[in-house]
Amino acid sequence: MRSYLCHKTDKSFELNGRLDKEPWTEALWTEDFVDIEGDVKPKPRFRTRAKMLWNDEFLFIGAEMEEPHVWAYQTEHDSVIFHDNDFEVFIDPNGDNQLYGEFEMNARNTTWDLLLVKAYRDGGPAINGWEIKGIRTAVHIDGTLNDPSDTDRGWSVEIAMPWKALGEIASRPSPPNEGDQWRIDFSRVEWHVDVVDGKYVRVAGRPEDNWVWSPQGAVDMHRPWTWGCVQFTSKPFGQGSIRPLDGLEERTALMKICEAQRVYRKQTGHWAKTLKDLGVYPPGANLYVTPSLYEATIGDWHVDSSSRLWKS
Numbered sequence: 065m066r067s068y069l070c071h072k073t074d075k076s077f078e079l080n081g082r083l084d085k086e087p088w089t090e091a092l093w094t095e096d097f098v099d100i101e102g103d104v105k106p107k108p109r110f111r112t113r114a115k116m117l118w119n120d121e122f123l124f125i126g127a128e129m130e131e132p133h134v135w136a137y138q139t140e141h142d143s144v145i146f147h148d149n150d151f152e153v154f155i156d157p158n159g160d161n162q163l164y165g166e167f168e169m170n171a172r173n174t175t176w177d178l179l180l181v182k183a184y185r186d187g188g189p190a191i192n193g194w195e196i197k198g199i200r201t202a203v204h205i206d207g208t209l210n211d212p213s214d215t216d217r218g219w220s221v222e223i224a225m226p227w228k229a230l231g232e233i234a235s236r237p238s239p240p241n242e243g244d245q246w247r248i249d250f251s252r253v254e255w256h257v258d259v260v261d262g263k264y265v266r267v268a269g270r271p272e273d274n275w276v277w278s279p280q281g282a283v284d285m286h287r288p289w290t291w292g293c294v295q296f297t298s299k300p301f302g303q304g305s306i307r308p309l310d311g312l313e314e315r316t317a318l319m320k321i322c323e324a325q326r327v328y329r330k331q332t333g334h335w336a337k338t339l340k341d342l343g344v345y346p347p348g349a350n351l352y353v354t355p356s357l358y359e360a361t362i363g364d365w366h367v368d369s370s371s372r373l374w375k376s
Contacts (some may be wrong), residue, residue, distance in 0.1 A: 065293060066278040067306045068094055069145075070116040072298040073124075079373030081221045083115060083126045090301045091115040091126075094277050094292075097252060102279035105304040110218075112275050113251045118296060120239055122200075122224040128149050129252060131218045135210050136170035142192055145169060145176045146272070156288040157234035159247040159315075161371045164288055165233055167196060171219045172204040179233065183269040186371050198226040207330040212259040240296040245309060249275040249291035259274055289319045289373060314365040315373060317346035321360045322367050335369065 073087040083089075097112035099105035117124040129151065131296035136148045144230045145168035146152070156164035161183065182349040201223050201367045207216025231238035242245065254273040274283060278292035309315075322323040324342040329335055335358045337343045339351050352359045359368045367373045 065093060065095060065290065065291045065309070065312075067295065067304050067309070068092075068116060069304055070118055070123075070141050070294050071118045071301050071304075072296070073119055079200050079202040079224060080223055081202040081220050082343060083128060083222070086117055087117060091117050094198055094250075097250070097275040097277055100251070100274035100276045100278050100280050100283055102281055108254075108273065108275040110254065114277060116248075116294060118239065120227075122226055123230065124237075125223040125225070125250075126221065127250065127252075128220045129218050131207075132215050133257065133264065133319070134171050134205050134207050134216045134219050135213065135257070136172040136174065137210070137264075138174045139172060141174065142176050142178075143174065144284070145174060148172075148253075148255045149255055150253045151314050152253070152285070152287060153223065153225075154249045154251070154288070154291060155225075155230065155233075156247040156291065157230065157238065158236050159245075159288065159373065160235075161288045161373050162249075163233050163235075165194075165196065165230070166285075167199075167223070167225070168192075169201055169203070169221060169223070171203055171205060171209060173201055175199075175201060180286065182370055182372075183288070185286065186282070189301055194230045196225055198229060200224040210264065212262060212264060213296060221328055243272045243295060243296055243307075245293050245295045247288055247291040251275070251285050309373060311365050314362045316368040317349065317362055318360055318365055319371075320344055320346065321349065321351070321373055325358060325369070 075087045077316050093113045099293050111131050114127040138145050138148050148170040150168050150170045153167040164180050166178050177196045179191040203221050205219045225255045227239040246325055252275045255272045256267040280290045282286045293309045321344050324344045335353050337353045339345055350361045364376050
């Protein structure tokens with residue numbers, strides 16, 4: 065799991081998709097993105113990295129994507145943006161694996177925002193009608209859009225997400241307090257393409273590449289417990305440090321139980337009644353099971369059969 069210290073800024077700036085202006089120049093870059101499955105897969109073909117800032121009104125996200133051929137054809141809001149190359153944001157403010165937001169945009173600045181009540185693997189559903197009211201976005205293309213005749217350098221994005229809208233799903237202060245930690249991750253979808261009649265066309269039968277900030281260990285972005293940890297601070301740039309995510313050891317162990325239960329139920333049709341049945345033995349763990357539900361605990365931390373993760 066990767067971490068980022070997100071600094072507060074009092075400087076106003078115009079969104080134009082460029083990150084070579086203040087206060088972006090003061091913010092640190094994230095690590096370069098990696099394959100969604102992590103180190104088991106090759107390094108991405110093109111570089112991707114991001115920055116974050118905040119003020120009392122917005123969470124700001126900037127990203128820079130190396131790309132020799134910038135293309136995008138989706139033009140309708142809330143269309144399936146990842147049919148193009150895209151940049152995606154995932155936010156689970158309280159880290160409970162439920163009621164989290166997803167936002168996608170392409171190089172035409174076409175956007176898609178949706179709300180997940182819980183992950184698809186736990187039955188979803190995705191609420192496509194949810195809107196991040198007041199969001200602002202901008203794209204800068206270092207090259208030309210949809211022109212296969214030349215070689216581009218890439219594209220960059222700026223996103224300003226209002227805390228008021230994020231507060232609808234936060235179940236905690238929004239804007240955050242000093243030192244608050246949110247689970248956030250970023251994804252970039254990159255397709256292999258051919259050029260047909262002067263237009264970029266995805267290569268038939270070839271899956272997309274998924275490059276992310278904090279790797280998931282699977283081709284599935286809907287695993288919020290693996291997302292990065294973003295810690296908010298009002299301290300000046302260059303000051304402050306990231307502390308370990310609260311309950312990281314307990315959260316990790318409980319999600320191992322959760323994953324083992326999913327496999328066990330798929331194989332047997334019911335939940336395992338004991339940790340011995342699962343072959344998972346985290347120190348201090350307890351398991352409580354009914355015919356249709358289960359809950360596992362370690363100290364004050366809990367996970368249940370819907371993958372909901374919380375501290376009592």
